[in-house]
Amino acid sequence: MIETNYLVIGSGIAGLTFSVKIAERFPEKKVVIITKSNEEESNTKYAQGGMAVVLDGGKDSFKKHIEDTLIAGDGLCDEKVVKMVVTEGPKRLRELMDWGASFDVDKGGHLDLGKEGGHSEYRIVHHKDITGYEIERALLNRAHQLPNISILPHHFAIDLVTNHHIKDSESHPLTCYGAYVLDQITGDIFTIKANSTLLASGGIGCVYGHTTNPIIATGDGVAMAYRAKAIIQDMEFVQFHPTALYEAKGESSFLISEAVRGFGAYLRDKKGYRFMPDYDKRAELASRDIVSQSIDNELKKSGDTHVYLDCTHLDMEAFKNHFPNIYNKCLEHHIDIRTDWIPVIPASHYLCGGIQVDMEGRTSIADLFACGECTRTGLHGANRLASNSLLEALVYAHNIFKHLSENEYNYLDVNIPDWNDEGTTIAKEHVLIQHNLKQMQALMRDYVGIVRSNKRMRKGIKHLDLIYSEVEDLYKESKITTSLCELRNMINVAHLIIRQSLERTENKGGYFNVDNVKN
Structure with a gap:
């Protein structure tokens, strides 16, 4: 077992920004970051366009950026959240630049601002067409300078540890105590016990197969939070680039x-x-x-x-x-x-819904926070405005940092049982995982794509239930592997997308169901 003050699951802009801030503020406290691939591999790395920020001295204004965001969100944004994120933007950008992130400038030495779909003014700061890569580089460089941050690459979070795992704790409020983690190099599974856990695990693009996301975007954070009984909302709003x-x-x-x-x-x-x-x-x-x-x-x-x-x-x-x-x-x-x-x-490009959080990044589970694409903050509503995601991650990482700086979280003195895989064997037929993965991805593209119908989605649920049953049987009898856990997570996410899509009776933003069109 590893014990730490802060466990961060994910090494993109959300997880790294929080980690750097909290580690600088409390040099005596430990931050452990786990990431299932190399430390630099994340959705952040592949963000090309840039970050939307209103800067002084031009035609732009906070009011215009807020209006553009609300229009894109099609009436489902939380206006308080939109105002907060937009107005915090310049401060958070300045911090990034202070940490060494470089953005393109014009001949006059001013930031060279771009314009993208849905924006009424030029307000996108960028670094060529590899903005996310540059931000990731700067944040990792800063994190490596802080001795109280430990980064564990090739470590996969299997499940969050909650009351469900701990004897005689069912009467306590639902609380997160850390996570069970797979060391993908050795195959060992161990516990990381934490005062506070931050899910910053990125998106769900691989659920559809055809995606702009890297292969690590398998919805792990959303699925773990869902299994832990956190509130998940607005999963029907999958944005297709x-x-x-x-x-x-x-x-x-x-x-x-x-x-x-x-x-x-x-x-x-x-x-x-x-x-x-x-x-x-x-x-x-x-x-x-x-x-x-x-x-x-x-x-x-x-x-x-x-x-x-x-x-x-x-x-x-x-x-x-x-x-x-x-x-x-x-x-x-x-x-x-x-x-x-x-x-x-x-x-498939971006998930506008996810784990429900408040303005401090708190989930419905005590001591569990979430930030970045795995969350539903209320900023995006039914459709994310281009280049608002990096901004959202920065602002919410700061808010979580601020909250935890002012509120001391001490975990209860609980005994977390070791991971139990007694009676399981090493799965000999990896082809079963790949077969079910391809079936699920084709199902989501064909039945739950850009334009949906109730009939297709109900058929999709039936097919998905069969895949789910087969994969759960495999999970119970097999030694844990990353590919098996990822498939299980993607099936959970697919269920959430279809179920919440069927519950929506009005077309909004990125969600379009032919059965909701008024004759």
């Missing part, structure tokens, strides 16, 4: 940033017709839900597998300067954007 690079031989994963359309690129069908003005007066700069649904409709009408993003009319030197990573990735796929259109399709 309109423009993932289409790859005929494999699953889409590389993101063609929203900022490319902000830079002036056009969406076209295979005949060259620019279709977005038919759907929205903002055309390519409409919010993501509208652009994704429009592309989905075009593909259903035509039977094509993808549409195209046309950059051929743009200033190519400026494009290469702004988006060098995208330009080079296209060349790797034999796409010269000076003359060729980029084939794109929508792909």
Whole structure:
């Protein structure tokens, strides 16, 4: 067993920001960060576009950013949360820069601000087209300078430890005492006992297979919190990014940033017709839900597998300067954007719902906090405004830090039992896991995609129940592996998405059910 003051599950912008702040404030206290891959692997690393922040001296204002966020959220945002996050933005950006994060500047030395779909002004700070990578680099560098932070890579959180695991504690308020953790190198499972636990475990993109997320985005935090009886909300609002690079031989994963359309690129069908003005007066700069649904409709009408993003009319030197990573990735796929259109399709990108938290990042379980994409804060409502996610993570990491700085949390003197895998054996047929994974991902794409129907979702639930039953049997009889736990987590998340989708009777933001359309 490891005992620590703070256990942080996840090493993206949310987990690292909190860890750095709390470790600096309390050098005598221990922070343990666990992450299931390399320490730098996270959704943060792949955030291309940037971070939305209102800065002084221009046409922009907090009021405009708040209004844009509320419009994108389609009436389901918590306005108090939106105001808080937007107005805190400049302070949190300044801290990032003080920690060494670098952002692009113009010839006058001022931050070079971009504009993306749904934004009324230029307010996106960025580092080329690898903004998240730069933020991750700066935060990890800062974390390594603090001796009271321990980072454990290749450690997978299996389950949260709550009253359920502890004898004679059922009468106590539901409390988190840490987590059971798998060392993926040795195969050992041990307990990390913590005064406070922070879930900063990222998104759920791999539930759909076709995703812009890295392969680690398997919804682990949401699933663990769900099994621990935390409140999970708004799971129906899965945001699909309109423009993932289409790859005929494999699953889409590389993101063609929203900022490319902000830079002036056009969406076209295979005949060259620019279709977005038919759907929205903002055309390519409409919010993501509208652009994704429009592309989905075009593909259903035509039977094509993808549409195209046309950059051929743009200033190519400026494009290469702004988006060098995208330009080079296209060349790797034999796409010269000076003359060729980029084939794109929508792909699962971001979860707007998740673990319900208050403005201090507290979940419905005592001593359990959550931050970042695994949470439902009320900022995004039914649809996240582009580049608001990095901002949200920074602000909520700060709020959790502030709360824990002012409130001492001491764990009860409880005896946590060791992980018990008596009677289990090493699973000999990994093919069963892969088969069920592919089935579940295809089910989610076919039955619970951009445009849904009650009939398809009810069919999806029936198929998912069969997969769930088979995987639970495998889980009970097998030694724990990361792939088995990830599949189990993704099935939990898929259930939540379908169930909460069926409960929504009105189309909002990124959620569209044909049965909810008023005749």
